[in-house]
Amino acid sequence: MINNIKTTFTIKDLENLSGVKAHTIRIWEKRYDLFCPIRTETNIRVYDLKSLQKLLNVVFLQDYGYKISRIASCTEEEIPEFVRKIVSDKNADNHAINMFKLAMMNFDHSLFINTYNWLAQEKTFRQIFQDVFIPLLEEIGALWQTDTITPAHEHFVSHIIRQKVLLNIHEASVNQPTQLDKVFVLFLPLNEIHDLGLLYLNYEIVNSGYQVIYLGESMPIDNLKDLKNHFSTIVFVSYFTVQPENGEVMEYIAQMAVELLDETNEIWLLGRKVKDVETNLLPERVTVFNALTDLFHKL
Structure with a gap:
């Protein structure tokens, strides 16, 4: 809802956005007059977007080695100018x-x-x-x-x-595939809609010269079996972010193995839900990657 869009922030919001503790922000405000929050009727500090921008710039300058006293002596215009000069x-x-x-x-x-x-x-x-x-x-x-x-x-x-x-x-994808020994099929489990990680894998695999069949979100395993009639060697790649449900991951992987694997096909898995999988219990030809970069080494 547009009415829920934030244009003002609590000091806790600023802490979450900047990584600077609320206590420190209060000290900077009191000692150096860095920020001028609005006070609500109940005397609670409320900050605007300009304050957030200033805080992020202050954090950047601190990380670069500037002391807070030096930053506080700058004008409102000088702080972003210093940031631009030292990036x-x-x-x-x-x-x-x-x-x-x-x-x-x-x-x-x-x-x-x-x-x-x-x-x-x-x-x-x-x-x-x-x-x-x-x-x-x-x-x-x-x-x-x-x-x-x-x-x-x-x-x-x-x-x-x-x-x-x-x-x-x-x-x-402008260039034709140059690696013809296998085809990659990318999909997300049923009810999984977080596709950014899988989309990026699509980019990396295509960029490595392979053909990619991108099927996207919420694909039933049974619907993937027909692909085995079209390609002799397939690597099925999936990204588990919120699905399958906790406690059902190994059962889901086992079903994938039964439906999709044969002597040449493989299954590659990534995502939050597979980080704690015991790899010694995985079916043959199923590989779990803890990070994207680990998968790239296999391409």
Whole structure:
């Protein structure tokens, strides 16, 4: 709902968004007059988007080595100017994450795209996704769980990232596959809709020269069996984020093995739900990867 979109924040929200403890923010406010919160009728501090932007810049300058007393002596205009001058490859990722978070809180599409384009001048798409987007999405997940952001914020960012992944998949798909020994079939389990990780795998696998059959979210295992009639060697790849349910993961994997495996096919699995799987109990030709980068080494 548009009425639920946040434009003001509690001090706890600022703590969650910046990583700076609320106690420290209060000290900076009292000792250095860094922020000017609005007070509610019950005397609770409420901060606006400008305060959030300033706090993120202050954190960046602190990480770079500036003392808080030095930062506090700067004017409102000087602080972002200092940030722009000292951004380098070494700390570009953290700065970009802060800018993406600020774009999210403002629903500022231009700021998000400009930050992405700035990163793309020096980084490959793989580097941007792994070094910046993955940490950003992990932070967003934590922010959503603490009610610091609304689902609208999360959807805003996820949609833009999805667009970037799809664009890079399209560019990588221009060339015909060069690796013809196997075909990759990508799908999500029944009732699983979190597809960003799987989409990025699509990009990596296509970029490695393989053919990808992307089937997307909520695919029943039984519907995948027909693919075995079309391709001699298939690697079935799935990403378990919230499905299958706890306690049903091994049973689901066993069903996949019965329905999909033969002498040549394989199953590769990633995601939160498979991190605690006991690998010694997995069926043959089923591999669990703890991280995306582990899978890339198999391509």
